[in-house]
Amino acid sequence: MASSGFSWTLPDHPKLPKGKPVAVVVLDGWGEANADQYNCIHVAQTPVMDSLKNGAPEKWRLVKAHGTAVGLPSDDDMGNSEVGHNALGAGRIFAQGAKLVDRALASGKIYEGDGFNYIKESFENGASERGAKRIRVHILTDGRDVLDGSSVGFVETLESDLSQLREKGIDAQIASGGGRMYVTMDRYENDWDVVKRGWDAQVLGEAPHKFKSALEAVKTLRAEPNANDQYLPPFVIVDDSGKAVGPVLDGDAVVTINFRADRMVMLAKALEYADFDKFDRVRVPKIRYVGMLQYDGELKLPSRYLVSPPEIERTSGEYLVKNGIRTFACSETVKFGHVTFFWNGNRSGYLDETKEEYVEIPSDSGITFNVAPKMKALEIAEKARDALLSGKFDQVRVNLPNGDMVGHTGDIEATVVACKAADEAVKIILDAVEQVGGIYLVTADHGNAEDMVKRNKAGKPLLDKSGGIQILTSHTLLPVPVAIGGPGLHPGVKFRNDIQTPGLANVAATVMNLHGFEAPADYEPTLIEVAHN
Ligand SMILES: O=C(O)[C@@H](CO)OP(=O)(O)O
Ligand SMILES: [Mn+2]
Ligand SMILES: [Mn+2]
Numbered sequence: 290m291a292s293s294g295f296s297w298t299l300p301d302h303p304k305l306p307k308g309k310p311v312a313v314v315v316l317d318g319w320g321e322a323n324a325d326q327y328n329c330i331h332v333a334q335t336p337v338m339d340s341l342k343n344g345a346p347e348k349w350r351l352v353k354a355h356g357t358a359v360g361l362p363s364d365d366d367m368g369n370s371e372v373g374h375n376a377l378g379a380g381r382i383f384a385q386g387a388k389l390v391d392r393a394l395a396s397g398k399i400y401e402g403d404g405f406n407y408i409k410e411s412f413e414n415g416a417s418e419r420g421a422k423r424i425r426v427h428i429l430t431d432g433r434d435v436l437d438g439s440s441v442g443f444v445e446t447l448e449s450d451l452s453q454l455r456e457k458g459i460d461a462q463i464a465s466g467g468g469r470m471y472v473t474m475d476r477y478e479n480d481w482d483v484v485k486r487g488w489d490a491q492v493l494g495e496a497p498h499k500f501k502s503a504l505e506a507v508k509t510l511r512a513e514p515n516a517n518d519q520y521l522p523p524f525v526i527v528d529d530s531g532k533a534v535g536p537v538l539d540g541d542a543v544v545t546i547n548f549r550a551d552r553m554v555m556l557a558k559a560l561e562y563a564d565f566d567k568f569d570r571v572r573v574p575k576i577r578y579v580g581m582l583q584y585d586g587e588l589k590l591p592s593r594y595l596v597s598p599p600e601i602e603r604t605s606g607e608y609l610v611k612n613g614i615r616t617f618a619c620s621e622t623v624k625f626g627h628v629t630f631f632w633n634g635n636r637s638g639y640l641d642e643t644k645e646e647y648v649e650i651p652s653d654s655g656i657t658f659n660v661a662p663k664m665k666a667l668e669i670a671e672k673a674r675d676a677l678l679s680g681k682f683d684q685v686r687v688n689l690p691n692g693d694m695v696g697h698t699g700d701i702e703a704t705v706v707a708c709k710a711a712d713e714a715v716k717i718i719l720d721a722v723e724q725v726g727g728i729y730l731v732t733a734d735h736g737n738a739e740d741m742v743k744r745n746k747a748g749k750p751l752l753d754k755s756g757g758i759q760i761l762t763s764h765t766l767l768p769v770p771v772a773i774g775g776p777g778l779h780p781g782v783k784f785r786n787d788i789q790t791p792g793l794a795n796v797a798a799t800v801m802n803l804h805g806f807e808a809p810a811d812y813e814p815t816l817i818e819v820a821h822n
Pocket of ligand 3: 318370693694697737764
């Protein structure tokens with residue numbers, strides 16, 4: 290085969306110089322919304338971000354961070370950290386897990402692949418459409434991507450689907466449950482107890498709460514003071530004799546029905562690794578395990594899966610490091626993988642450890658972040674500042690988690706404090722950029738803190754049964770800012786106005802330009818142009 294002529298070498302930018310340190314700041318969950326009392330960014334004192342927006346309008350613009358702009362099925366899909374950071378780092382729009390799974394289900398291909406064939410071997414002479422005769426569902430209530438309290442409706446729907454299966458002679462039941470933030474879905478190894486609580490309920494059939502039905506479980510546990518879907522305690526469903534109806538047993542097939550890599554890697558390790566020392570699994574059933582997707586391409590975890598994940602290659606991080614850009618990346622645990630793993634196309638570890646340093650600041654664990662809304666913003670900013678001042682790095686990249694993590698708690702007062710803390714952190718970083726004559730690019734991965742209320746189509750806040758507002762704990766569909774500046778920025782640089790609907794994927798080429806390079810031809814176009822020399 291003839292050589293494709295591929296080269297990692299990036300062409301020099303015709304006008305922009307090399308050698309200026311570039312700070313890339315991602316404000317997690319920081320979108321642009323109308324100014325009202327439910328916009329915590331507006332309510333909070335955020336003088337630094339305000340000055341970026343109002344001080345130099347030609348160096349501030351909004352980009353799309355949701356839906357098709359980040360590879361999700363439709364523009365009704367809100368953005369999230371995974372797809373947002375993937376797009377920021379990859380500079381192109383890849384069809385994401387959600388879309389790939391939708392497609393595989395619609396075409397039926399999901400039932401033809403290696404993953405499904407593998408679990409099928411566990412089915413005894415099947416009776417259902419696809420062969421499984423005995424099905425146990427271990428549910429996690431959400432309240433984070435959907436409204437708090439919606440768990441009840443979801444359980445009702447699931448129960449009715451399962452009862453239809455039972456009518457066909459399939460033994461199908463919900464076996465256990467718990468709230469996603471307290472049971473199973475930890476990430477980046479922040480708190481293994483979360484995964485252990487899930488393991489105990491799902492695999493061992495042991496939990497502090499026992500119920501005859503999941504609907505009863507969810508309704509009863511939600512009635513406790515301060516209970517919410519995200520943090521429901523673990524429960525198991527028991528039969529009349531008090532025995533758990535569905536612990537995971539030898540010979541079972543197990544599917545983790547979740548396409549979010551970061552939230553599934555820890556459980557996948559517990560299910561798949563023979564050597565595992567994060568908690569005592571007590572009993573390790575011999576199962577056939579598949580993930581909805583492969584969650585970590587480097588670790589090949591899990592080794593079997595139903596749908597192939599997007600292959601995100603030739604990321605901007607990889608190009609830049611191969612073109613000599615020394616890179617520093619930092620966040621606290623809950624978002625550390627965002628500026629490393631997601632940024633690098635769902636790849637763990639260093640691209641080139643001789644040129645990179647990744648620093649993880651331990652997050653608080655075992656608390657909800659409305660209790661400590663400043664999180665580690667200051668510590669992250671100080672690390673970024675030190676990295677800039679050290680002169681050892683060409684790119685310093687951070688994620689400031691506050692708007693997102695505190696926004697998800699639905700606590701408006703705390704989210705205001707969170708936004709202020711993030712703004713103060715930005716100041717520290719921009720001051721350091723100033724000192725070293727560098728350039729900054731400040732952006733976000735999706736909205737969250739800028740709108741904390743559920744609204745009708747006309748934008749009016751919706752009320753609940755008791756007349757209070759319906760708090761929105763999820764991300765939004767709103768655009769996010771991109772602001773550039775700093776003493777190292779060529780004075781002729783301004784945002785182009787010939788790109789109709791720019792999105793997060795346009796940021797990578799922009800950052801490459803700021804480092805003095807042209808982006809690869811297949812990258813989404815840069816946001817900037819140079820007006821004069
Ligand atoms: O916490 C998470 O897993 C999601 C919300 O479900 O948020 P983010 O995409 O910001 O990580
Ligand atoms: Mn995010
Ligand atoms: Mn989030």
